[in-house]
Amino acid sequence: GAVVSQHPSRVICKSGTSVKIECRSLDFQATTMFWYRQFPKQSLMLMATSNEGSKATYEQGVEKDKFLINHASLTLSTLTVTSAHPEDSSFYICSARDSSFRAGGSYGYTFGSGTRLTVV
Amino acid sequence: AQSVTQLDSHVSVSEGTPVLLRCNYSSSYSPSLFWYVQHPNKGLQLLLKYTSAATLVKGINGFEAEFKKSETSFHLTKPSAHMSDAAEYFCVVSLNAGGTSYGKLTFGQGTILTVHP
Numbered sequence: 670g671a672v673v674s675q676h677p678s679r680v681i682c683k684s685g686t687s688v689k690i691e692c693r694s695l696d697f698q699a700t701t702m703f704w705y706r707q708f709p710k711q712s713l714m715l716m717a718t719s720n721e722g723s724k725a726t727y728e729q730g731v732e733k734d735k736f737l738i739n740h741a742s743l744t745l746s747t748l749t750v751t752s753a754h755p756e757d758s759s760f761y762i763c764s765a766r767d768s769s770f771r772a773g774g775s776y777g778y779t780f781g782s783g784t785r786l787t788v789v
Numbered sequence: 790a791q792s793v794t795q796l797d798s799h800v801s802v803s804e805g806t807p808v809l810l811r812c813n814y815s816s817s818y819s820p821s822l823f824w825y826v827q828h829p830n831k832g833l834q835l836l837l838k839y840t841s842a843a844t845l846v847k848g849i850n851g852f853e854a855e856f857k858k859s860e861t862s863f864h865l866t867k868p869s870a871h872m873s874d875a876a877e878y879f880c881v882v883s884l885n886a887g888g889t890s891y892g893k894l895t896f897g898q899g900t901i902l903t904v905h906p
Contacts, residue, residue, distance in 0.1 A: 675832070703894065712879065712896045713833075762832055764894070778883075778894065780825075782832035 671697050673765045675781025682753055682788055690748045690784045692763035699765035702746040704738060707760040707783075719746050753788045760785050791816040793882050795897035803905050808867040810900045812880030815861060822863045823881040823894075824854055833879065839863065850874070875904045 672695040682688050692702055700721050705713040717733075719725040719740035727733045735757075737749040746765075750757055763781040796811040814820060821840045825833040837848025844856040854865045863880060880897040 712898045714896075715893060718893070760830070764833075778823075778835075780833040783830070785830060 671695075671765075671767060671779040673699075673763065673779045673781045675763050675784060677784060678782060679785045680787070682786070684754055684788055685752055688750045688753055688786060690750075690761055690763070690786075692746045692748070692765065692781050694744045694765045694767075694779070697765075697767045698743040699746075699767060700743060701766045702740055703764040703766070703778075704736070704746075704748050705762045705764065707762060709760075713762060716748075750786065753786070755788045758786055758788045791818075791820065791882050791895050793880050793895055793897035795878075795880050795900050797900050798898065799901050799903065801903040801905065802870045804872055805869050808865070808870045808874065808902065810865040810878050810880075810902065812863045812865065812897055813861055814863060814880070814882045816882055821883040822854075822856060823883070824848065824852070824863075824865050825879045825881060827877045827879065827899075829876075836865070836878075870902075870904045872904050872906065875902055877901050 674693045674695055676691050680688055702719045704716045706716050707713045715728050716731045717725045717727045717738050719738045721740050721743050725738035735751055737751060740746040760783050762783045764778050766778055792815050794813045800810060802808055823838045824836040826836055827833050836852050837846045837854055839846050839856045847853045852865055852867050854863050856863050878900045881894050883894050
């Protein structure tokens with residue numbers, strides 16, 4: 670089946686530094702990837718949609734200069750949290766949609782295992 | 790616009806008894822509907838999905854859900870709960886049309902399922 674690999678699974682960084690999270694589709698091409706943020710005991714909130722070779726589309730209220738998204742290839746999207754602060758601590762999850770909708774069947778969305786970011 | 794409401798934030802059952810997790814949706818276009826399960830600090834695993842085929846959808850681990858358009862509901866059920874079912878469950882809607890909204894997933898608030906021995 671379709672697999673999305675997300676790294677790192679857990680990261681602790683100092684306030685003011687930047688952190689990069691990678692999301693890779695291992696056995697399918699993902700023209701579209703989605704980045705979500707999940708606060709404790711809350712649901713997932715879509716941050717941005719990235720399409721291969723073009724600029725990401727950010728949801729309202731998400732700072733594009735703070736959360737840099739790069740989708741340079743059909744199998745890799747990265748989210749960089751720039752100048753991280755404690756309030757950026759959260760669980761970040763990516764999702765990839767198979768370009769031919771094969772991953773997971775129709776309207777295939779496959780999720781990464783998530784990254785727990787803690788900013789100290 | 791689309792939205793999802795999970796009617797219970799917590800559901801507690803005894804092992805071996807039925808599970809019912811309720812979900813109502815609203816959508817301007819024909820939706821696809823999904824149920825995902827999330828164990829603590831883990832990603833999401835797809836349980837089942839409805840994409841305009843059969844209204845009764847069977848998923849993994851004995852779960853199933855029925856799409857009822859008249860009630861705008863997509864409740865998740867399982868005849869007999871197992872301890873390993875304890876997790877958080879998300880009902881998700883995706884539009885099949887709608888311009889820039891196409892394909893975006895909207896998540897419900899989540900339901901935490903607790904299974905007692």
